[in-house]
Amino acid sequence: MTGNHGAAERLSPAEYAATPAEHRRLAEGALMRADDLTAGYIPGVNILEGCNLYLHEKEIVGIIGPNGAGKSTLLKSLFGLIPVRSGTVTLRSENITAAQAHTLVTKGVGYVPQTNNVFPSLTIEENLQMGMYLRSKQFAERFEFVAGLFPLLKQRRRLKAGSLSGGERQMVAMGRALMMDPSVLLLDEPSAGLSPMFQDEVFVRCKKINATGVSIIMVEQNARRCLQICDRGYVLDQGKNAYTDTGHNLLNDPKVIELYLGTLAGKNERGTH
Numbered sequence: 154m155t156g157n158h159g160a161a162e163r164l165s166p167a168e169y170a171a172t173p174a175e176h177r178r179l180a181e182g183a184l185m186r187a188d189d190l191t192a193g194y195i196p197g198v199n200i201l202e203g204c205n206l207y208l209h210e211k212e213i214v215g216i217i218g219p220n221g222a223g224k225s226t227l228l229k230s231l232f233g234l235i236p237v238r239s240g241t242v243t244l245r246s247e248n249i250t251a252a253q254a255h256t257l258v259t260k261g262v263g264y265v266p267q268t269n270n271v272f273p274s275l276t277i278e279e280n281l282q283m284g285m286y287l288r289s290k291q292f293a294e295r296f297e298f299v300a301g302l303f304p305l306l307k308q309r310r311r312l313k314a315g316s317l318s319g320g321e322r323q324m325v326a327m328g329r330a331l332m333m334d335p336s337v338l339l340l341d342e343p344s345a346g347l348s349p350m351f352q353d354e355v356f357v358r359c360k361k362i363n364a365t366g367v368s369i370i371m372v373e374q375n376a377r378r379c380l381q382i383c384d385r386g387y388v389l390d391q392g393k394n395a396y397t398d399t400g401h402n403l404l405n406d407p408k409v410i411e412l413y414l415g416t417l418a419g420k421n422e423r424g425t426h
């Protein structure tokens with residue numbers, strides 16, 4: 154930084170990168186971006202208070218922050234699940250702020266919610282077919298692609314999803330979102346509630362999915378592990394961007410460690426099956 158930034162001069166690099174002006178500069182040409190988003194559930198109460206985020210092609214971007222910070226809300230507003238009150242969401246230069254989820258799926262955006270993300274009474278194969286209802290003719294080809302990432306889903310294709318463990322269900326949910334060949338995958342706490350072994354497996358799979366060319370935005374409570382695999386991370390606090398930097402730099406930022414990683418890491422250790 155030079156001496157021309159005024160008040161920004163006192164910000165740490167990760168705080169400075171989270172400023173709206175720096176966001177606008179770095180978000181140029183992004184695959185997906187959110188600018189100055191406000192959104193909420195109850196009239197008159199905003200949960201997001203001017204959030205900014207961008208995702209470049211082939212990136213994995215993580216969103217971390219304390220409980221109730223608005224991480225899931227941000228993901229839902231990107232996917233048209235809650236109305237955006239002001240600000241814009243853009244996909245490849247197209248304004249998609251008001252687009253609904255089913256339209257976004259056809260535009261190449263996949264979303265995996267944190268809970269209730271499989272149909273328990275359907276088999277694995279039927280769950281994957283549900284993800285393909287818009288392009289059922291390509292089922293065999295996409296099934297092979299998904300089976301390449303999650304071989305277990307092919308081996309157990311006839312089992313009911315309700316009989317699977319939490320980690321296996323997460324694979325079904327991610328596999329289903331991948332059936333539509335998305336270019337962007339939005340994952341809401343994919344490791345939540347899983348044992349440490351399964352948590353790690355989820356992060357390994359995310360890297361593999363990303364290596365096939367899918368760009369990922371991931372909300373995570375397992376902040377350390379998330380930042381280890383992310384190209385860049387955002388720390389969200391009270392509906393606003395607090396810090397953003399590479400995953401590596403956030404992991405080593407003394408303020409981020411003190412304010413966010415200690416307590417979040419403590420919560421993660423309570424993971425169960």
Ligand SMILES: Nc1ncnc2c1ncn2[C@@H]1O[C@H](COP(=O)(O)OP(=O)(O)OP(=O)(O)O)[C@@H](O)[C@H]1O
Pocket residue numbers: 194195200218219220221222223224225226227374
């Ligand atoms: N459907 C809803 N109706 C009303 N308020 C909601 C709803 N969903 C979430 N909220 C509120 O919005 C705020 C942000 O919730 P959100 O789930 O986005 O937080 P988060 O950062 O993802 O936290 P967590 O890690 O606890 O899931 C919280 O105060 C929550 O109570």
